[in-house]
Amino acid sequence: MLNMPDNNLIVETVELVKRYPMGRQELVALKGVSLRFCRGEFSGVIGPSGSGKTTLLNIIGTLDVPSSGSVRVLGETVERLSPAAAARLRSRHIGFVFQTFNLLPVYTAYENVEFPLLLLGMGAQERRRRVMAALEWVGLADRANSRPAQLSGGECQRVAIARAMVKEPALVLADEPTANLDAENSHHILETMQKLNQELGTTFIFSTHDDKVIGYLRRRIRLVDGRVAADETG
């Protein structure tokens, strides 16, 4: 059970600061970022390279901890989580979509999508039902037995989306998901994500500087030099 004071609040960052040591100096990637993301949002953090997008997504995804400030994800305070508890939170409630797909090359599309459910220790029948449903969502049920090398870039990214969605997570973090796709595939992918967001109510947070993606977002948070420069909805 999620420990959430406000059922609609998925992520909350308060005065988030992240510093990286760079020799004797330090690089400050985030300089006091305060944001709230609610259930069902289709939002994105946009900005040029080095603006702190990936760092913010890493912290929200429990892959990193802030230097100061606080982050609550699905009711859990990230900076207080042990590595095992953070991994548990990721495996149960957070889906990831990476820019380079990152499928496991020796496994089929079906097995790649099945993997997160294996981590949850789900029974075989329920796994099969969910995996086939996820592949149906992304329109790849007929390619279930293909391996990544036999799929196009767009198909690989759709498998990656199915893998992120199969456990029906509360939150999906997508880091530049269209960076390696052509325009047609990008739109196809984004439409798929938008449909899942609407049908399942999953919260999507993108990190991107791709105009194609930005066009689909309902909320756009512009980061400049580690600070929130704009937060627009609509």
Place this chain on the structure above:
Amino acid sequence: MSWFVIKGILRDRSRSLFPLVVVTVGVALAVFLDAYLRGAQDSIFAATARLATGHLRVVPRAQAELGNRYDFRFTLKDIDSLVSSLSQRYPEISWHPRFRFSGVIRSRKTGLPGMPFTGLGVDLNPEGSERKRLRLGQGLIAGGLPESGGAGLGFRLAQQLGVVPGDTVVIVTTRADGELMEIPLAVAGIIRFGVTALDRQLLVMDIGEVQTLLGAGHRATELLGFFQHGFYDDRRAVALARSFNLQPAGGEEQSAPVMQALRDAAGFGSLIELINSATGLVVFIFVLAMAVVLLNAGLLNSLRRYQEIGIRLALGETKLQVYGSLLSEAFFIGIAGSLLGTLLGLGVSWYLQTHGLDISGMMRNASVVMEDVLRARIAGRTFFIGFLPGLAATFAGSALAGLSIFRRSPARLTRELAE
């Protein structure tokens, strides 16, 4: 999850094939070497026991102090009664008197210069076990066995003397009373003993005839004991010899009988210890070599699978779970490789046990008492001597290589996975 891991191993040959081959070859070599060393040990002991020392040997104390250098003056007296008493006391051993002597032999026919020989008087009764033990029937090349007089000569000795069955040779040796004498002997047969050193030097006669010719009635230079089950049991032999030698010696101090186990009679004590520890050492070296190779394979694998491990960590697998699955892979590969290696090693060992390896060519000029055909021997421990070490080496290699997982920083995963 196990099936998921197995599918990964089966499909990704670079992940499984090299470690599998290393484990299979390593385990097969360990199994084969164990069987080979055991077989070689048996071969040395069996040849030495049947031709020289028995599994146990009783000799006069003075002779025991001389080791393998025989002095004809030291003999066991009243040999029949000694055999009877030992048979009663140690029913698991069969006892057989032998009479060794030596001297110079020459042929009357060829007139070639004499050459040294070793004479062996044994019970040549067709019903007795000594003929069989010395494989005289199988080894007879020409003529007959000298059970009713004459001598059987090693085939190389006969070649050197230029004699054939029916010819007469003359031996020069010392009688029991110390007198040096020439004894003419008919060559009854030519024998291949299967041990090059003996084929070059040995002359066999019936012990009764030796006793008569040398004036040593009811005496023998030694009494050899053989375990009824046929194999040398070092621990038991040493215990029996110790218990016998604790008894108060009867008769004159110098001629009192002393019992020796094969390891002492043939000076094999250190060889037995060496073979026992060599087997352990060989297995240890193979395990170490396998572990080092597998460690390197594991390290290369970790680099090759860097991205895969990153994905798994990002998707919510803990480092411990990833490490555990790498160990599971090692377990499956270790089991498969160890099984294959054990089967392969046993197969080769079985072949060598059944068919043997003829080394008579190599032994032509050797003076070691050893069978001309080397055989491996598969014993109970041969079945598992490579299995557990193979599994352990695979585990150790993967366990060390997999530690790199714990150095991965989750904070860098997104950046690494974007590359």
